[in-house]
Amino acid sequence: MNIRETTLIVLATCLFACTNNKGKVAEEPIETKPKVELKEPTDPKETELYKPVPPTVNPTGQHGVPSDAIVLFNGENLDNWVHTKDGSPVQWVLNDDGSMTVKDKSGDIQTKQKFDCIQLHIEWRSSSEKRASGQNRSNSGVFLQERYEVQVLDNNDNDTYVNGQVGSIYKQSIPLAKASVPTGEWNVYDIIYHAPEFNSEGDKTKSATITILHNGILIQDHYEIKGTTPYIGWPKNNPHGKAALKLQDHGDNSGVSYRNIWVRELKN
Numbered sequence: 001m002n003i004r005e006t007t008l009i010v011l012a013t014c015l016f017a018c019t020n021n022k023g024k025v026a027e028e029p030i031e032t033k034p035k036v037e038l039k040e041p042t043d044p045k046e047t048e049l050y051k052p053v054p055p056t057v058n059p060t061g062q063h064g065v066p067s068d069a070i071v072l073f074n075g076e077n078l079d080n081w082v083h084t085k086d087g088s089p090v091q092w093v094l095n096d097d098g099s100m101t102v103k104d105k106s107g108d109i110q111t112k113q114k115f116d117c118i119q120l121h122i123e124w125r126s127s128s129e130k131r132a133s134g135q136n137r138s139n140s141g142v143f144l145q146e147r148y149e150v151q152v153l154d155n156n157d158n159d160t161y162v163n164g165q166v167g168s169i170y171k172q173s174i175p176l177a178k179a180s181v182p183t184g185e186w187n188v189y190d191i192i193y194h195a196p197e198f199n200s201e202g203d204k205t206k207s208a209t210i211t212i213l214h215n216g217i218l219i220q221d222h223y224e225i226k227g228t229t230p231y232i233g234w235p236k237n238n239p240h241g242k243a244a245l246k247l248q249d250h251g252d253n254s255g256v257s258y259r260n261i262w263v264r265e266l267k268n
């Protein structure tokens with residue numbers, strides 16, 4: 001190859017590299033606005049905001065619940081809940097100690113009220129008498145918007161698949177730590193949940209996210225939920241709006257109890 005041929009190949013290569021996919025020569029973007037350079041503040045007041053003023057919340061309002069929270073269960077009754085299968089009154093057992101216990105094979109229960117983005121506080125206790133193994137030991141679940149399960153399970157000396165263990169987003173996200181208290185004692189989940197968004201065609205435009213503290217330990221860190229959490233199959237993303245908070249009756253005599261359930265509604 002002589003010098004002239006080599007030069008032509010180099011020129012052609014440059015021209016190809018400088019064109020966009022419509023075959024036009026790419027143009028350098030033209031700066032239409034002058035760059036605004038913020039001057040480094042010299043007065044502390046320049047970086048102080050006084051609006052908007054956040055609302056005041058008493059963190060230990062009535063009965064230790066935040067003053068702006070919606071109490072879903074405080075041990076007095078099950079009036080805020082219905083059975084998922086038919087909307088009938090809840091058959092789960094209301095205990096004298098202010099808790100409720102799953103009534104085996106009565107079915108899942110869910111709140112009458114529907115939610116999207118929430119801060120959720122919920123306490124649960126595995127049974128110290130039921131000693132089945134794997135997924136059958138004190139299995140229940142907290143379902144955000146009726147379809148995204150945070151696993152409840154007694155994993156103490158009881159291994160199972162890690163994306164189905166206590167604190168997992170079931171079959172999706174392994175918890176960052178195993179933070180359960182001893183079997184038979186009360187666990188606490190504090191959950192920050194942001195609902196997914198869908199466009200008018202029904203396509204998901206924003207994934208739900210979830211952050212979970214289990215007994216004060218971070219176990220899910222702003223995880224993007226992939227979709228529903230089925231036992232068999234891949235996550236699904238059918239569009240939905242506000243939906244209930246659901247608690248699972250796993251149907252194997254789990255003996256799981258719940259108490260002190262409240263939510264604070266959040267903005268997305």
Ligand code: MG
Nearest residue numbers: 139140141152
């Ligand atoms: Mg479960």
